[in-house]
Amino acid sequence: MTAVIDEKKQEVINKINYLRKKKNAVILAHYYQRGEIQDIADVVGDSLELARRAQETDADIIVFAGVKFMAETAKILNPDKKVLHPNPESGCPMADMATVEGVLKLKEEHPDAVVVSYINTNADVKTVSDVIVTSRNAVNVIRKLEAKKIIFVPDQFLGSYVARQIPEKEFILWKGFCPPHFNLTPDQLLALKEKYPDAKIAVHPECNTETVKIADFVGSTSQIIEFATTCEAKNVIIGTEVGLKHWLEKVNPDKNYIFPVNADYCGTVHCCDMKKNTLEKIADVLENETNEIILPEDIIQKAKRPLDVMLSIV
Numbered sequence: 001m002t003a004v005i006d007e008k009k010q011e012v013i014n015k016i017n018y019l020r021k022k023k024n025a026v027i028l029a030h031y032y033q034r035g036e037i038q039d040i041a042d043v044v045g046d047s048l049e050l051a052r053r054a055q056e057t058d059a060d061i062i063v064f065a066g067v068k069f070m071a072e073t074a075k076i077l078n079p080d081k082k083v084l085h086p087n088p089e090s091g092c093p094m095a096d097m098a099t100v101e102g103v104l105k106l107k108e109e110h111p112d113a114v115v116v117s118y119i120n121t122n123a124d125v126k127t128v129s130d131v132i133v134t135s136r137n138a139v140n141v142i143r144k145l146e147a148k149k150i151i152f153v154p155d156q157f158l159g160s161y162v163a164r165q166i167p168e169k170e171f172i173l174w175k176g177f178c179p180p181h182f183n184l185t186p187d188q189l190l191a192l193k194e195k196y197p198d199a200k201i202a203v204h205p206e207c208n209t210e211t212v213k214i215a216d217f218v219g220s221t222s223q224i225i226e227f228a229t230t231c232e233a234k235n236v237i238i239g240t241e242v243g244l245k246h247w248l249e250k251v252n253p254d255k256n257y258i259f260p261v262n263a264d265y266c267g268t269v270h271c272c273d274m275k276k277n278t279l280e281k282i283a284d285v286l287e288n289e290t291n292e293i294i295l296p297e298d299i300i301q302k303a304k305r306p307l308d309v310m311l312s313i314v
């Protein structure tokens with residue numbers, strides 16, 4: 001039975017390889033994608049790496065295996081390319097928590113503030129933002145801004161983490177959150193620590209504040225990769241999306257990466273939206289060139305400005 005499934009999967013992979021070559025396409029995949037997608041991708045990375053690669057590529061087609069705002073960002077940075085999203089239903093619940101009307105209202109209430117939006121926002125919200133940041137560069141970028149008052153959208157936990165690093169600035173936080181990271185409690189990590197007393201705990205700043213406080217290391221996905229694969233501890237407890245396990249085991253298989261969830265469970269640190277892309281859907285969009293990201297010209301231009309500010313700082 002397994003052999004039959006593997007054979008079928010290999011057929012899909014062969015089709016993807018044939019089509020990407022024929023159509024000069026590149027496949028970009030986020031670290032939270034299924035392992036089998038990471039394995040066939042041309043580039044695997046976090047939001048910032050993928051945004052940069054989308055901007056640099058000379059491919060004619062970009063297939064973006066991530067959630068919708070990521071594929072939109074690739075289109076905004078590279079509007080002449082055809083950007084295909086394998087599954088349009090793969091969105092980000094946290095990005096959907098922020099609205100243009102709400103951001104404009106906050107701007108009106110705080111005219112002296114700068115709107116800093118996490119890259120995890122939909123294109124329309126980017127158009128009313130002054131600067132975009134990722135979890136890797138948020139502290140660095142915001143520290144360099146002249147403004148003393150920051151409206152941070154949409155992740156209240158990343159925002160409050162950044163605010164603790166930059167106490168000289170005032171932060172107004174949008175009350176959004178990432179459900180998979182928010183659900184991770186300190187108790188879940190401490191229970192694992194009891195089982196592996198010598199382990200280090202590394203978490204993403206999208207986790208809630210109480211969880212962040214008990215971690216040995218707090219960082220973006222790529223910073224967690226660097227920490228987990230190079231720190232002295234053999235056992236590392238990881239508080240971020242479970243798709244990262246596949247990549248960590250590839251980079252340094254000699255270590256034990258302990259995640260608080262079973263990979264089949266939709267909930268704590270398992271983003272079901274990220275898992276809506278499949279190899280079959282990638283083959284399908286490559287073959288039929290469907291699910292193209294189409295954005296109005298004015299949205300592309302306005303949303304690009306705050307992205308360019310970020311890319312000029314980092």
Ligand code: SF4
Binds near residue numbers: 092241
């Ligand atoms: S992990 Fe969280 S922030 Fe990332 S796509 Fe899923 S819901 Fe959105």
